[in-house]
Amino acid sequence: MKILQDVYERLFAAYGPQHWWPGDSPFEVIVGAMLTQNTSWKNVERAIDNLKQADVLDATRMHEMPTEELAELIRPAGYYRIKTARLKNLLALIANLHDGRVENLLATNKTELREQLLAVNGIGPETADAIVLYASQQPIFVVDTYTTRVLTRHGWINAEADYHQIQEYFHLELPENVDLFNEYHALLVKVGKQHCGRKPECEECPLCELLPSGGPLLPEANNPS
DNA sequence: GACCAGGCACATC
DNA sequence: GATGTGCATGGT
Numbered sequence: 001m002k003i004l005q006d007v008y009e010r011l012f013a014a015y016g017p018q019h020w021w022p023g024d025s026p027f028e029v030i031v032g033a034m035l036t037q038n039t040s041w042k043n044v045e046r047a048i049d050n051l052k053q054a055d056v057l058d059a060t061r062m063h064e065m066p067t068e069e070l071a072e073l074i075r076p077a078g079y080y081r082i083k084t085a086r087l088k089n090l091l092a093l094i095a096n097l098h099d100g101r102v103e104n105l106l107a108t109n110k111t112e113l114r115e116q117l118l119a120v121n122g123i124g125p126e127t128a129d130a131i132v133l134y135a136s137q138q139p140i141f142v143v144d145t146y147t148t149r150v151l152t153r154h155g156w157i158n159a160e161a162d163y164h165q166i167q168e169y170f171h172l173e174l175p176e177n178v179d180l181f182n183e184y185h186a187l188l189v190k191v192g193k194q195h196c197g198r199k200p201e202c203e204e205c206p207l208c209e210l211l212p213s214g215g216p217l218l219p220e221a222n223n224p225s
Numbered sequence: 226g227a228c229c230a231g232g233c234a235c236a237t238c
Numbered sequence: 239g240a241t242g243t244g245c246a247t248g249g250t
Contacts, residue, residue, distance in 0.1 A: 021231095037232040046233090078230085078247040086233085124233050144231050175244060189231055 003156065008180070011187040018186035021134035023048075027102045029135040032086055033127050035077040041199035042139045059102050064089035077131040086122025093120055110138035133185070139178045141170040142185045146192025196213055 023029040023042075028048060035044040051057040056065060069083060071084040093116060094155040098104035108116065110132050117128035129142045143166045151157045174180060 032229085036230085038230065039232085039247080040230040040249075042230090043246095046248085076247060079245045080233095080247080082233085082245050103242090112226090122233065126232065130231080142231085146231070183230090 002173045004170060008174070008184050008187070010190060012183060015184060015187055015190060020182055020186035022131070023134075025057075026106055026135040028057060030090070030102070030131055031057065031087070032064075033130040033134070034073060034122070035083060036089065037079070037083070037127060039078050043077050049075040050076065051075065059091055059094050061093050061169060062087065062099070062101050082122070086120075089120045089122050090117075092115075103214070106136040108136075110136065110140055113138070125167075129167075133178065134179055137178050139176045139181055141167050141174070141181050143167050143170075144185070144189065146189045147185070150188055150192050 021029045021032065023032055026210070030047070031051070032041075032044055032048060036048055037192050048057070051062075054073055056062055056070075057141070062070060067088065071080050074080050074083060074087070077083060094102060094105050097116065098108075105116075113136060114128050114132055117123045117131055118125070123131075123174055126142060126144055129140050132138050132140045138214065143163050148157075148166060150163075151166065153163075157169065160190055161169075170181075170184075182203060
């Protein structure tokens with residue numbers, strides 16, 4: 001039985017479409033993916049609003065604008081110095097390898113695109129995959145802390161599973177579909193925020209109500225208890 | 226005031 | 239190769 005499909009159907013039935021990724025353009029999605037690293041989306045919104053107000057939410061303008069100026073605009077998103085450098089690194093990739101055109105970057109096939117993104121200092125697997133899925137609209141599953149937390153809490157993966165192993169699990173059990181991967185990731189984030197992962201007990205956890213811990217699914221998974 | 230948030234790179238052992 | 243730490247703002 002494909003448990004991950006069953007989990008998805010239950011989550012979608014309970015919560016419906018999440019309409020991710022918020023953003024008016026692919027470039028805004030990219031910037032959001034960079035800024036939301038270990039940061040609440042609310043703070044990212046403030047930063048993106050600042051960029052819009054300053055009329056610089058554009059790859060060329062952000063590439064050419066002074067570092068200090070960009071830093072000040074994205075400040076609400078936290079880690080603003082390092083994130084400014086990271087954004088500049090990505091903007092340099094777009095300028096140098098893609099003629100400064102975001103659409104060229106996003107037209108790159110997902111394997112090559114992921115590789116190029118991962119080569120950028122400041123882009124790790126989650127940010128790269130978020131850009132591939134949500135900005136470039138190519139099917140790759142995004143694994144984040146909530147994904148790991150929810151799956152380990154329910155005993156569906158072993159606690160030592162790394163990013164790639166978890167991603168492979170989703171790719172193995174699910175059809176390769178952009179809309180499915182989009183909704184599934186968003187639903188896991190939604191439920192993960194309410195999930196009992198932070199607490200030992202499991203009350204008022206919507207996911208646990210829907211899906212009581214059923215034991216390991218992967219052959220190598222640990223027994224959760 | 227402590228803790229957390231849609232990670233990642235780098236230092237050190 | 240595993241583990242620890244810095245990065246920073248804003249909400250609870």
